[in-house]
Amino acid sequence: MNIDEVGEKLVSGLQERSSGSGPKAAHEVLAVVFQIRQDRLCVLVWRRGRPPCEGLWALPGGRLGAAEGLGESIRRQLAQKVDVRDLSHLEQLETRGDPDRDPFGRTLATAYLGLVPAGIDPVVPVDTEWRPVPELPPMAFDHAAMVGSARRRLRAKLSYTNIGFALAPPEFTMSELSRYYRAALGHDVAATNLRRVLLRRGQIEETGQSVPSGRSGGRPAALFRFRARSLEITDAFAVLRPPSG
Amino acid sequence: MNIDEVGEKLVSGLQERSSGSGPKAAHEVLAVVFQIRQDRLCVLVWRRGRPPCEGLWALPGGRLGAAEGLGESIRRQLAQKVDVRDLSHLEQLETRGDPDRDPFGRTLATAYLGLVPAGIDPVVPVDTEWRPVPELPPMAFDHAAMVGSARRRLRAKLSYTNIGFALAPPEFTMSELSRYYRAALGHDVAATNLRRVLLRRGQIEETGQSVPSGRSGGRPAALFRFRARSLEITDAFAVLRPPSG
DNA sequence: TCTAGTTTTCGTCTGATAGGCAAAAACTCG
DNA sequence: CGAGTTTTTGCCTATCAGACGAAAACTAGA
Numbered sequence: 001m002n003i004d005e006v007g008e009k010l011v012s013g014l015q016e017r018s019s020g021s022g023p024k025a026a027h028e029v030l031a032v033v034f035q036i037r038q039d040r041l042c043v044l045v046w047r048r049g050r051p052p053c054e055g056l057w058a059l060p061g062g063r064l065g066a067a068e069g070l071g072e073s074i075r076r077q078l079a080q081k082v083d084v085r086d087l088s089h090l091e092q093l094e095t096r097g098d099p100d101r102d103p104f105g106r107t108l109a110t111a112y113l114g115l116v117p118a119g120i121d122p123v124v125p126v127d128t129e130w131r132p133v134p135e136l137p138p139m140a141f142d143h144a145a146m147v148g149s150a151r152r153r154l155r156a157k158l159s160y161t162n163i164g165f166a167l168a169p170p171e172f173t174m175s176e177l178s179r180y181y182r183a184a185l186g187h188d189v190a191a192t193n194l195r196r197v198l199l200r201r202g203q204i205e206e207t208g209q210s211v212p213s214g215r216s217g218g219r220p221a222a223l224f225r226f227r228a229r230s231l232e233i234t235d236a237f238a239v240l241r242p243p244s245g
Numbered sequence: 246m247n248i249d250e251v252g253e254k255l256v257s258g259l260q261e262r263s264s265g266s267g268p269k270a271a272h273e274v275l276a277v278v279f280q281i282r283q284d285r286l287c288v289l290v291w292r293r294g295r296p297p298c299e300g301l302w303a304l305p306g307g308r309l310g311a312a313e314g315l316g317e318s319i320r321r322q323l324a325q326k327v328d329v330r331d332l333s334h335l336e337q338l339e340t341r342g343d344p345d346r347d348p349f350g351r352t353l354a355t356a357y358l359g360l361v362p363a364g365i366d367p368v369v370p371v372d373t374e375w376r377p378v379p380e381l382p383p384m385a386f387d388h389a390a391m392v393g394s395a396r397r398r399l400r401a402k403l404s405y406t407n408i409g410f411a412l413a414p415p416e417f418t419m420s421e422l423s424r425y426y427r428a429a430l431g432h433d434v435a436a437t438n439l440r441r442v443l444l445r446r447g448q449i450e451e452t453g454q455s456v457p458s459g460r461s462g463g464r465p466a467a468l469f470r471f472r473a474r475s476l477e478i479t480d481a482f483a484v485l486r487p488p489s490g
Numbered sequence: 491t492c493t494a495g496t497t498t499t500c501g502t503c504t505g506a507t508a509g510g511c512a513a514a515a516a517c518t519c520g
Numbered sequence: 521c522g523a524g525t526t527t528t529t530g531c532c533t534a535t536c537a538g539a540c541g542a543a544a545a546c547t548a549g550a
Contacts, residue, residue, distance in 0.1 A: 024269035025309070027342075027353060064270070066351070070342040095340040095355050097272075097315040106311070108272060108353070110340050156478075160405070175527075192528080193509055200507075210527095217518030218526030233401075420498075437499075438538055445536075455498095462547030463497030 025097075025106045029074040030061030030143070032093065032150035033082070033114035034184075035130060036167055041183045042130040043147055044081060044116075045137065049127065052104050053140035057131070059111070059147075074112045082122045089115040089166035089231065094149055101142050111146045113153055115166035118180055155185055160234050162203040165226035171207055173221035201234050203227060270342075270351045274319040275306030275388070277338065277395035278327070278359040279429075280375060281412055286428045287375035288392055289326060289361075290382070294372065297349050298385035302376070304356070304392075319357045327367045334360040334411035334476065339394055346387050356391045358398055360411035363425055400430055405479050407448040410471035416452055418466035446479050448472060 033044040045057040060081040064073045070092070078084050090112055097108040116122065124130075131137055133151060136144060157163040158181065167180045177198075178191035198204045205227050210220040278289040290302040305326040309318050315337070323329050335357055342353040361367065369375075376382055378396060381389060402408040403426065412425045422443075423436035443449045450472050455465040 024271050026269050027272065064342070064353075067344045069344060070340065070353075092339060094337060095315065097309070097355070099312045099314060108309075108315075110342070173527085190509075192511090195528085197508070212517070213526050215518090216525055217516090218524085219516040219528070221527060418498085435538075437540095440499085442537070457546070458497050460547090461496055462545090463495085464499070464545040466498060 025108055027064040027108045027110070028061055029064055029070055029077060029110050029112065030059040030146065031074050031078055031090075031112045031114045032059060032147050033078070033087075033116060034133070034150065034154060034167075035116040036118040036180050036183045037130055039179050039183050040132045040134075041151070042132050043136070043150075044124070044128065045131050045139070045143075046081065046125070046128040048140055052102075055138075056140040057137045057143075058140040059143045060128070061109075070110055071112075074110075074114075078114065081124055081128050082116070086116050086120060086122050087114050088117045088229070089113075089163065091231070093146070093153060096142055096146070098142070109142075109146075111149070113150045115154075115163075117169050118167060118176075119169035157231075158184060162201075162226060162228055162232050162234070164198070164203070165229050168226065171209075171223045171225050173211065173213075173223060175213075175221060177204075177224065203234075270353050272309040272353045272355070273306055274309055274315055274322060274355050274357065275304040275391065276319050276323055276335075276357045276359045277304060277392050278323070278332075278361060279378070279395065279399060279412075280361040281363040281425050281428045282375055284424050284428050285377045285379075286396075287377050288381070288395075289369070289373065290376050290384070290388075291326065291370070291373040293385055297347075300383075301385040302382045302388075303385040304388045305373070306354075315355055316357075319355075319359075323359065326369055326373050327361070331361050331365060331367050332359050333362045333474070334358075334408065336476070338391070338398060341387055341391070343387070354387075354391075356394070358395045360399075360408075362414050363412060364414035402476075403429060407446075407471060407473055407477050407479070409443070409448070410474050413471065416454075416468045416470050418456065418458075418468060420458075420466060422449075422469070448477075448479075 031044075035042055035044070044060060046060060048054055048056055048058050060078055061074065062077045062080075064070070065076070068076070071090070074090070075084050078087070093111040093113045095108060095110045099106060101107065101109070133147065136147060139147070154163070164177065164181065167184060168177055172180075174191045174195045178189045178194050181189040181194060203226060204224045207223040207225055209223045211223060213219060213221050276289075280287055280289070289305060291305060293299055293301055293303050305323055306319065307322045307325075309315070310321070313321070316335070319335070320329050323332070338356040338358045340353060340355045344351060346352065346354070378392065381392060384392070399408070409422070409426065412429060413422055417425075419436045419440045423434045423439050426434040426439060448471060449469045452468040452470055454468045456468060458464060458466050
């Protein structure tokens with residue numbers, strides 16, 4: 001490309017920009033809300049009762065309000081499905097805007113990742129269920145892809161952040177926590193290693209209390225809690241970090 | 246919240262959804278394009294010649310076309326500022342939608358992170374410049390925040406992915422590469438350690454050739470290249486990884 | 491040609507971290 | 521009090537990052 005071509009394209013670009021009446025599209029916000037239930041990673045979905053995609057399962061969410069911010073909107077929409085006070089974490093995930101992602105008109109969608117700690121059972125509407133992620137039901141639109149993105153994001157952040165705080169209840173034993181990690185990561189996590197890693201990173205601490213272990217006896221398990229309840233990056237993972245001096 | 250309240254909220258949610266005539270907002274795509282020039286991390290910006298934000302600097306981008314995908318659109322928009330064939334990497338960054346982010350009407354913006362390898366000098370329009378990120382000029386709208394997000398994303402990915410391939414030219418010496426990393430990370434990176442780290446991770450390999458070093462002699466530097474030219478995650482950083490067995 | 495200077499490369503050391511494994515601790519139940 | 525169960529602790533190894541200095545390989549000048 002030579003400079004003249006660039007100049008022409010620039011002019012047309014400015015004209016388009018200043019014309020001011022570009023196309024407007026509907027925008028919706030959706031949430032992939034995970035909770036670990038019975039040692040399985042589950043996602044909150046609801047069954048669509050009318051077209052389009054009738055009978056398929058969809059993520060909670062809906063149209064962005066006229067004067068709403070994105071985060072504001074997803075909290076309002078989620079309140080229709082769960083008590084948002086149960087949400088331990090919420091972050092923006094991705095925006096999808098394929099022209100044909102919604103057969104009934106151009107719709108952009110911004111997806112969020114939400115987490116609810118294990119151990120509680122929020123009231124949900126009759127059309128809404130927690131479904132295990134490995135056996136996802138037939139999903140509407142591109143919602144299955146969003147669940148996949150959310151799962152990858154969660155897996156990655158379990159490695160280099162303290163996001164476990166949002167999966168676990170306020171207090172937990174190490175064997176419980178290792179089961180949460182196993183469900184979210186999809187593979188075994190030894191409780192003994194997890195304990196050492198998270199303690200060394202300063203993510204968790206002992207509460208000083210303990211609870212009797214399972215039905216058939218065993219040493220009482222110490223209770224732990226996460227030191228922080230908001231997202232922090234483990235800087236041990238910032239490789240190529242600044243020189244120590 | 247009890248079950249009845251949930252039910253009511255659900256109904257109102259369905260009505261809102263099926264009403265079909267939600268508010269429509271303008272949507273634009275923007276790109277934070279970085280290139281390392283003279284050992285400094287620079288961002289591609291252009292100076293606005295008319296209101297709003299006249300005289301301030303803005304990220305390249307513009308309105309989403311009626312039948313365009315988001316990635317498709319940002320490539321089209323960027324073509325007005327640079328030769329998109331120079332782009333070595335492009336990924337979605339975040340979507341901002343504060344109701345008052347654009348004083349002239351509700352506009353959502355999806356930002357992308359783009360990278361151009363060092364060593365080339367793309368032709369840009371007269372109103373467009375590469376500006377060093379540490380001395381960012383006064384930016385329009387929330388574009389300064391987007392540059393900040395992009396910089397954090399780049400810094401993080403330099404640690405746990407091979408994204409260096411998008412900053413460096415096809416072949417480079419280790420001292421050159423360490424200067425690219427220093428510019429992007431903001432702190433010194435020892436060439437000797439960088440070499441070992443990237444070789445061990447399998448990200449780079451020797452080309453077999455070497456070039457005479459600087460003006461005043463010195464041992465000739467070996468030339469390296471990145472083995473892959475698309476984003477790969479360094480699994481050494483997947484802590485809590487599956488058991489070795 | 492030899493020497494001084496410069497730059498890159500290589501080898502070694504240290505410290506931090508992850509993961510595996512087995513022994514010890516602490517409890518329940520019979 | 522002993523057997524069984526579960527958690528906790530300690531030890532070992534392997535891997536990795538970072539620092540440092542010595543060696544290698546070149547240029548320029550005497």
